[in-house]
Amino acid sequence: MYFSKIISTGAYVPEKTVTNDDLSKIVDTNDEWIVSRSGIGNRHFSSDENTSDLASEAAKRILQKINKDPKEIELIVVATVSADYTTPSVACLVQAQLGAENAVAFDINAACSGFVFGLSVADKFIKTGVYKNAIVIGSEVLSKYLDFEDRGTCVLFGDGAAGVYIERAEKGGILAENIGSDGSKGMSLTGGYSQVVNAFNGTKKDGKDFFIKMDGRVIFDFATRKAPKSVMDLLESAGIPKEEVDFILPHQANSRIVEVVSRKLKIPMDKFYMNMFQYGNTSSASIPIALNEMMEKGLIKEGNKIVICGFGAGLTWGSMLIEF
Secondary structure, eight states, X not given: OOEEEEEEEEEEOOSOEEEHHHHHTTSSOOHHHHHHHHOOOEEEOOSSOOHHHHHHHHHHHHHHHTTOOGGGOOEEEEEOSSOSOSSSOHHHHHHHHHTOTTOEEEXXXXXXXXXXXXXXXXXXXXXXXXXXXXXXXXXXXXGGGOOTTOHHHHTTBOEEEEEEEEEEESSOEEEEEEEEEOGGGGGGEEOOOOOOOOTTSOOOOOOTTOSOEEOHHHHHHHHHHHHHHHXXXXXXXXXXXXXXXOEEEEOSSOHHHHHHHHHHHTOOGGGBOOOHHHHOBOGGGHHHHHHXXXXXXXXXXXXXXXXXXXXXXXXXXXXXEEEO
C-alpha cells in the first residue's frame, strides 16, 4: 500500500491587517472583550483579491520551495466555503493561474474541517495508485460574508489561504483519519444562502441569510465534545498512545475551545499549536496556515507525529494522524 507524505507547505494572507481596535470603531466591541472570549487579536481582510487569488499564491509558494514544475501536478483539491463563483471552481482557477495543465481540479466544501476532508480525498487517490501527487489547499475570503453589525461573528473571522504538496511514499505520511458529519445541526452555523428567485415565482431577493450566522453556544458545545472524541478515536484506531504525539494542530477558531479539548484529552497545552491571535478564524485555511508556520519555524522534525483536527459548519469534524 502507498502512503501520502507531505513534502512542502505554503501560505498567503492579504496584506491588510485589521485589529480589534479597528473593529471597535465600527461595531460595539473592544479588544478585551474579543481576546477574552476567542483569543483573537488580529485578522487579515482582502482589499480586492478573491479566494482563487489567495489560493493560487499559496500554491505558488508551495511549489517554489521544492522547485516543482506545475505541469507535473496531477491533482488539485481546494477546500473552501467562499468560492469566487459557483462555477468555475476555485481549483480550476488555481490550475489556470499555476499553468498546471495536466492536473485534475475540483473543490470541496466542509467548512472548518475542509482541509482535513480535502487531504483525506487526495490521500485516497494516492493510496489507490490513481495519482502520484497532489496539492491540497484551504482558501477563504470570509470578509465578504460578514455582517459588520453583528459583533458576535464579524470579530471572529479572517481571510487567508494555505496548503500542502503531497506525493506517494512507501512509509510515513498520513497514517490514519477520523472524519464525520452531522447535518441535523447544520443550521446552527450558516452563510451564503442562495434564495430561489426567478421570473415565474414572484419572489424578490432579500439577501437576509447571505451573511454568516452562528449559534455560538451550540458550536462551542459541539466542538468541545466532537474534537476530543475524534482525536481519541483516531489514536485508538491507529494504535498510537497519545504520549507519542508530538503536536496537536487544531482548527484555529477559539482558544477557549482548545483549552477544553486539552483538558478532556489530558494532553498539555504546550503540545497544542495556536496562532488565531494573528489570523482569526480562517475556516478551511486555518490548519494549513498554522502547519506552514510550524514548518517555517522548524518546530516539526523528521519522524514527528502530529494530529490535525478540524471542526465546524455542516456540522463536520475530522482528525488525521501524520508522520513527517
